Amino acid sequence: MARLLPSGIPAVPVPSPTRAPRRCRFGAGVSGTSLSRGVLVSGEERSLCKLLRKPGEQKHPKEPSSLQCMHLAVVACGDRLEETLIMLKSAVLFSNSRLCFHIFAEDSLKPEFEKKLKEWPSSYTKKFESNIYPITFSVGNAQEWKKLFKPCAAQRLFLPVILKDVDSLLYVDTDVLFLRPIDDIWHLLREFNSTQLAAMAPEHEIPKIGWYSRFARHPYYGSTGLNSGVMLMNLTRIRSTHFKNSLIPGGLTWEEMLYPLYQKYKNYITWGDQDLLNIIFYFNPECLYVFPCQWNYRPDHCMYGSNCRGAEDEGVSILHGNRGVYHDDKQPTFKALYEVIRDFPFEDNLFQSLYYPLQSKFLDTVHTLCGRIPQVFLKQIEKTMKKVYENRVIVYLGANHRY
Secondary structure, X not given: OOEEOOOOOEOOOOOOOOOOOOOOOOOOOOOOXXXXXXXXXXXXXXXXXXXXXXXXXXXXXXXXXXXXXXXXEEEEOOOOXXXXXXXXXXXXXXXXXXXXXXXXXOHHHHHHHHHHHHOOOHHHHOOEEEEEEOOOOOOOOHHHHHOOOOOOHHHHHHHHHHOOOOOEEEEEOOOEEEOOOHHHHHHHHHHOOOOOOEEEEEOOOOHHHOHHHHHOOOOOOOOOOEEEEEEEEEHHHHHHOOEOOOOOOOOEOHHHHHHHHHHHHOOOOOOOHHHHHHHHHHHOHHHEEEOOHHHOEOHHHOEOEOOOHHHHHHOOOEEEOOOOOOOOOOOHHHHHHHHHHHHOOOOOOHHHHHHHHHHHHHHHHOOOOHHHOHHXXXXXXXXXXXXXXXXXXXXXXXXXXXX
């Protein structure tokens, strides 16, 4: 019988000639079933376990809160404090389920993160819990890893090793903004097949103008490569998988593979950890789920003309302001979104203090190709704010109805 992970995703099958007896311990159910350490247990087996339970033996306790929330990880070094806080703010503003933040930061930034997050109103701080970790690398030369591409960016490669108790995780770069609930991308975990363990979007939609297809000197995934700024991961599967590689004939675990892979390709990679991920999934394409471009929408999708069909149809779901566009005037549409979310007072009306100012700012961006398609940027966030407003009205009316 297929194994299920705590998130309800089928695990990679592991052949076993003999089966150990199941323990009578149950966790959270998925679709009317019960889980025992990730094993699907039928109704008959549940009944049998009840009979076999010793007198006075307690049922399995409730899952800890960390298993009941959506895990979001980010790595912040240098001057990325504000960017990271605005990203986290966008996550809290629109998400429905509880969030667990995993913030990896330099020691000097830790007190600043703690201080700023505590300043948020209680109506929002109750929606998340946060953990702040130091920058650490379990294999290889720490200083070498720290300087790979951007400061500390390689830390993301070590998340499966560090967060051993986390089953699934969404990693994002600091320059990401959520324009719809994280719940929606989190649900993509249920779309994984039995071999998939991570999800990313293509680096580009058009191979002939993509960076990897023109300039890469190393293997990369597919025809355009992958952008790793938004990466959904099933950490349990990553930890248990042996990956094909160009180093040895047999497979290597994730941790075993990282440093030798870097040593082999370090003179050929440009984008650091993203290039290493492209190499890994070049050799293991069956392990990757590719989600569409609206989940990782970057300036490249509009600055030369609109080329993300998913965003044209559904609107941008996750905005990725790479190239530093939040902080210069090259792409004012991206900068407008960042500034409006940054300046939004938490408990104000979303339409009056966020959506209408955003529309107004967009009027000043029509001289750019990205600014000429405002509906692409506004469609999803408008839909999201309507849902947030409707939920608040329902809660308000329900509370008053009780009195």
